[in-house]
Amino acid sequence: MKFTVLNNGAVCGTLTFTDNLYHFDGNSACSVFIADSVRAGLTIKSDVCVDGVFSIIQKPISHSDRLFPYALIGHLRDSGYVLYEFLEEVEATFQNILSAVAKDEAFYAQLRERWSVMSTLEKTYLLDLLEKDSVA
């Protein structure tokens, strides 16, 4: 899993999980925040349903637990960070579009620049528009 991490609308860096290990590539403030949070110990929030009652519970989670990445993601979201997931298929589709417009250098540059600052919602909305159009 890979996420673009933002704080107050500004990109802080990229958070990647590989085999339960996290790697953050970005500004030092966010990097320190993540390291401190992991060191202090994380809790994971989940929702259990017992006898028709849904209860959101918080449980401590260890670094080796398979749910560790989700605990860290949840912690960052609860701490005011916004995470845009890097969706490989969406990115690959965009690369196809980019390669098709490579001849139009200005549009290529504009498209690539805009794409780099788009949210998950904007990217998927744009591709949905294009997909609907190509089907039509």
Next chain:
Amino acid sequence: MSEDLRFENLALQEALQQTYSRNQALREKLHEDADSIQDARSEQRRLKGMLMGMSTIAAIATALTLHYNERTQKADIKIQELQDANEQKTDALSTLARRAQRYQKEALPMSKNSHVVSAEEKQLLIGSFEERVAILRSRLGNDYIDAILEQTNKPPSAETPLVIESDSEVSTSELREYIKGFPTEWIKLNIKKIRIHKEEFGSVNTYTRTGRAAGEFAIASDSINIYSSAIKGKYRITFDQTVAHEIAHGNDWVNNEKLNVQERITLLAKIAARVWSRDRFVSSYVESINHKDPKTANVRQCEEYFAEVASAYFNCPDVLNYKDFQIIHELVTKRDPNFNIEEAKRARVYSFSTNRFL
């Protein structure tokens, strides 16, 4: 002669005595007046003090009013800027989409790399009612689907005013204002009571003995309990997410009284297709579900996925895949066509009279 002098002396003595008495009375009067003056001066000082205190309070109140007016103005300007930026972004997106369409013929087929839709996912999205029910039965179990189908003839419960209670620092009036930041229809019929408890956590009485509840939704009573741990954080995000998550549970395909059976199955099928999709929304609530019975696990995943994407829709829709956004947006705007995410967020932000979260 001496007799006359004695009389005169006596008269003088008497006059002196009277003068002395008058003098004494005047002195006493003078003392009394001095006391009165002293009292009056004290009262004057006290009133002056009060006046100064009141002036100080008035000055502070004026300063605070100015400060909050300034902050409100700044917030309004920021919101306006965000709305303008949003409009610009929407325009830019439309322009990009239009321009990109020109390259469609040259572009590689979108389906080559776009998300591979499984046959099951496709059936859930565009299959007939019967086909969707069949898939849902196989994945979620007959009992669960039968319970949804049996709701056909269930009469809607009478509309009752929402009961709001709070033992915590959040007042009932603040909470009532806050709830107005959700779709009216989502609250009106499907949520009967919301209570904020002063206890940090609620108790969870079964297999999650190590867990502590921060929020609850009880299906039988359509009531939501929020515990103070959701409020105590530095950020209001936890509170926003917890409340939105619990309200969403009250509006899913099982609990939303406004949905007919077709709509219930359609909504469940759409969510199920997303839960089993590779580009689903990443959430600990969904991923942490672990049950020995796979069908029960699937049911819980669908219910939690719905609550999570709905919570993101109300609080931070930018992080959602458009496919998830669309499901919740259609459900909300079908009965609340004027619902505006940004305006609703603003209403929730302004609902708290204190700045405990700022």
